[in-house]
Amino acid sequence: MNNDVDSEAYLRMMRIRGFEEAVTRLITEGEVAGAAHSSVGQEAAIVGACMALRNDDYMSGTHRSHGHPIGKGAQLNALMAEILGKVTGVCKGRGGSMHLTDTSIGSIGESAIVGGGIPLATGAALSAQVRKTDQVALTFFGDGASNEGVFHESINMAAIWKLPVIFFCENNHYAAVTPAVNTHGQPDIARRADGYGIPGVIVDGQDFDAVFKATQQAVARARAGEGPTLIEAKTYRFDEHCVGLFIKGGYRAQEEMDFYQNERDPVKLLRAALLARGHTEADLSAIEDRAQAEIDAAVTFAKDSPYPRPEEAFELVHADPIAIRR
Amino acid sequence: MTQILTQRMTYLDALGLAQREELERDSSTIMIGEDITLYAAGGAYGNIDMSRVRSAPISECGFAGMAVGAAITGLRPIVDLTIANFIYLAADPIINQAARLRYMTGGQFSVPVTFRASMWHNQANAAQHSDRPYPMFMNVPGLKIVCPATPSDAKGLLKAAIRDNDPVLVFEDNDLWGMREEVPLDTDFVVPIGKAKTHREGTDVTIITVSGVLRHALKAADVLAKEGISVDVVDLRTLLPLDHEAILASLAKTGRILIADAAHRTCGAAAEIAAIVVEDGFDLLKKPVRRVVTPDVPIPFAQTMEKQLYPSPESIADAVRSLM
Numbered sequence: 001m002n003n004d005v006d007s008e009a010y011l012r013m014m015r016i017r018g019f020e021e022a023v024t025r026l027i028t029e030g031e032v033a034g035a036a037h038s039s040v041g042q043e044a045a046i047v048g049a050c051m052a053l054r055n056d057d058y059m060s061g062t063h064r065s066h067g068h069p070i071g072k073g074a075q076l077n078a079l080m081a082e083i084l085g086k087v088t089g090v091c092k093g094r095g096g097s098m099h100l101t102d103t104s105i106g107s108i109g110e111s112a113i114v115g116g117g118i119p120l121a122t123g124a125a126l127s128a129q130v131r132k133t134d135q136v137a138l139t140f141f142g143d144g145a146s147n148e149g150v151f152h153e154s155i156n157m158a159a160i161w162k163l164p165v166i167f168f169c170e171n172n173h174y175a176a177v178t179p180a181v182n183t184h185g186q187p188d189i190a191r192r193a194d195g196y197g198i199p200g201v202i203v204d205g206q207d208f209d210a211v212f213k214a215t216q217q218a219v220a221r222a223r224a225g226e227g228p229t230l231i232e233a234k235t236y237r238f239d240e241h242c243v244g245l246f247i248k249g250g251y252r253a254q255e256e257m258d259f260y261q262n263e264r265d266p267v268k269l270l271r272a273a274l275l276a277r278g279h280t281e282a283d284l285s286a287i288e289d290r291a292q293a294e295i296d297a298a299v300t301f302a303k304d305s306p307y308p309r310p311e312e313a314f315e316l317v318h319a320d321p322i323a324i325r326r
Numbered sequence: 327m328t329q330i331l332t333q334r335m336t337y338l339d340a341l342g343l344a345q346r347e348e349l350e351r352d353s354s355t356i357m358i359g360e361d362i363t364l365y366a367a368g369g370a371y372g373n374i375d376m377s378r379v380r381s382a383p384i385s386e387c388g389f390a391g392m393a394v395g396a397a398i399t400g401l402r403p404i405v406d407l408t409i410a411n412f413i414y415l416a417a418d419p420i421i422n423q424a425a426r427l428r429y430m431t432g433g434q435f436s437v438p439v440t441f442r443a444s445m446w447h448n449q450a451n452a453a454q455h456s457d458r459p460y461p462m463f464m465n466v467p468g469l470k471i472v473c474p475a476t477p478s479d480a481k482g483l484l485k486a487a488i489r490d491n492d493p494v495l496v497f498e499d500n501d502l503w504g505m506r507e508e509v510p511l512d513t514d515f516v517v518p519i520g521k522a523k524t525h526r527e528g529t530d531v532t533i534i535t536v537s538g539v540l541r542h543a544l545k546a547a548d549v550l551a552k553e554g555i556s557v558d559v560v561d562l563r564t565l566l567p568l569d570h571e572a573i574l575a576s577l578a579k580t581g582r583i584l585i586a587d588a589a590h591r592t593c594g595a596a597a598e599i600a601a602i603v604v605e606d607g608f609d610l611l612k613k614p615v616r617r618v619v620t621p622d623v624p625i626p627f628a629q630t631m632e633k634q635l636y637p638s639p640e641s642i643a644d645a646v647r648s649l650m
Contacts, residue, residue: 058399092432101431108398109431113422119388120423123395123403130356130377131400150418153388161380316433317468319491322520322567 006274007287009051009208013043013267014291016067019076020239022295023066023083023097027243031084031303036097039067041238044266045170046071048211049138049231052219053106058124058137060117061110062170063098064237068110068140074102076298086305093308094316108137114175115141115148118167122154125165125222136164136222138215144175146189155230159196162227166218169230170205172237177251190232198228205233206264209273236260332508340477340509341442341498344484345404346372347513349379352402355488358382358389359406359442390416390441394423397439397493404488410443410497411457424493425468439494440487445537446500447588447625448636456625456632458537458589460497464566464598470494470519471566475540477507479563482517490519499538520564522572528558531646532576535561536587536595543586545639550646557646565595573599574607581612582649586637591619613649618642 020038027036039046042064050071053059061068069079074090082089083097090102098112108124111117121139128135145151146169158165169189173180181187193200199221203214211233218229238261240246271284314324335343349355349371356378357371363381365371371379382389386407393403407413413420420441427435447456460471470492474480480498487494525540526547533543540561547557558576562569577583583603585596596617603615618637626632 060395090432091430091434094432095430099430101434103431103434108395109427109435111423113418116391116418116422119391119419120395120398122388123392123397124399125395126356126380126392127396127399127401130396131354137395150387150391153383153385154392156383157385157388157392160383316429318470319428319436 005051005212006277006279007283009047009212010270010274010284011287011291012047012051012071012073013208013270014288015076015294016043016046016070017267018291018295019066019070019080019298022080022299024243026084026299032097033085034096035242036083037064037242038239039064041260041266042170042172042205042235043067044208044270045205045211045233045235046140048208049140049168049215051212052215053136053138056106057135058106058108058121058128060108060121060137060139062117062140062142062145063110063112063114064142065098065100065110065140069100069102069105069107072105072107074105074107076294077301078102080298080302081305084302085307086302087308087312088301088305092312115145115150117141118145119150119154122158122163122165125158125163126161128164129161134223136166136219138166138168140168140170142175143169143171143173143180143184143189147183155196155198155228158228159198162225164222164225165228166215166222167228167230168215169232170235171232172235174237174241174252176241177247179251188232190230193230198230200230200232202232202234205235206266206269208266208270236264330511332510334506335477335509336503337477337480337505338503340481341484342370343509344481344488346370348485348488349374351513353378354400355402355404356380356396357404357406358393360384360408362406386412386415387418391419391423393439394419394427394437397424397437398427398435402438402488404440404442407441407443409455410445410459411454413441413443413459416441420463420469420493420495421466425466428492429468436491437493438491440484441493441495442498443495444498444500448501448632450627450629450632452627453624458497458620460495460565461589461594463495464595468493469566470564471497472519472564473497473499473537474563475499475502475535475537475561477505478509479517479523481509482515483519483563486516486519489516494519497537502538517563520567520569522560522562522564522569524558524560524572524576526557526559528556528580530556530580531582531584531649532558532560532580533642533646534573534576534583534585534599535559536565536589539586539588539637542637542639543642546643546646549639549643555646555650568598568602570602570606573602574610577603577607577610581610583611584616584618584642584645584649586618586642588620588636590622591617592622594619616645616649618645
């Protein structure tokens, strides 16, 4: 692995980890209204996929999507401000936690409708193909979304038109609290690719290098006009479905959670890999400090920013303002 | 040399001309829908790169969502949903995505997408092919909705929809596809979205019409004129945003108002118009607001049951007489 890629990947993963921890803290402090879904545990899948993309490539996220824009390279201040509902938020306080759309880094949005981003990203790939740019689109979705009808419809159209799109499944094995084994006829979502005549790849989602390489291949194929790839990253959600949700009786075995947290933490795994590749403790500490400083600054920025004025609710409904009766 | 300014053509040909002109005018305009490349041989799309016209699999939700994704990344898609009932399969990308992406992203996106849906009522197609679904979508902030009632409006409103930077639903009245009139050939002829049109001036009763009901109202007005009743006929043309001023201006002339709309009664377009009249024009009313609409039953197949359900010249004329 190239040194710059290593450092940037570790920085982005540390940003996501720290950002999610900060959001969780802010929720307990009462600073965040509404639901928030943490992506802790899934950082390698997110960053490995995003690092294979160019800044002008398109990316769509999910409801669990704080990490996706960060993985794609977004600055943190406007993301944190959005989660706090501030006017300086990336969506001016209109989207919140599940909608951290940042077009400056190619994000075409996150969707609180499970699977909602899949046809949008496929359409962005159609757009790139019609406009004859060499952009590609990557759509993140979960094991749950793979059972939505639009997954099938979109992947089929991408296959027949050879659209430059990567269908990237973060299979964290639970749709909210329902195990994927109870909702899938067979456990490997990537095997469905055969049904569409496209490549399907299963990759260890806790291993940055593996995800990065698999996505690079899919991106190269898409950019060359050879069509879509379905990648399934087997990963794990460390936190509950949404922050603060507690399911009495549990639905995940303690041993399973302990195994992933102790043995398969993607941040620890990449850190160990980087040390083995010759990065020093000092290098990695500097990256960790930088990420933490950015997060602290983002929290301060978000807390210090004003809320939108009530009358702003009536703005941006249409391209040209239309009088809206109150 | 005489310049040809108009040409007599059908409502359907006017829609096709609007589409072809916009495809030729702007290379970012694309079309997606079922079966549509078939029509290229007949010249439907002019001389354009046919990669911009996609015959899609029967995947309404998928291709409507893709059109939204294309619209936020630099294209101007026209989605042909064919029969209006199929719009329900595409409801999620239209409602949850197209209508609110500008707003939810703080204005980072425009969503210049047009959805065409043809209403096939009164043709013995039964309840799954006969809907007039526009009222459901009138409850969705962020959308625009047009319902052309003439060939010229069909051309002008579809062109306005395609050029608009917001998502626009174009509900066509399939019963009008064969209707002919002189249609402007000017390639920049557009009918502004949000503006109603007065088709007949009168002083006794206002009839507000939606879509193809216009022609029934005009027939009723002819009959009523012979009885000495002067009718003002206003076709809304756009349902979202509604032209409040035109509704209230006509009411100010007549003091009596009837809304004739082929959608169902409960929460139909006519219900919203009646509410506007009562809220903002109550002092102008000499009689209560009347509606002639389709009763709240699924559309039956047998013509003996179906035909009676929609507004007709006779039912409109009767309702007008009751207001005198």
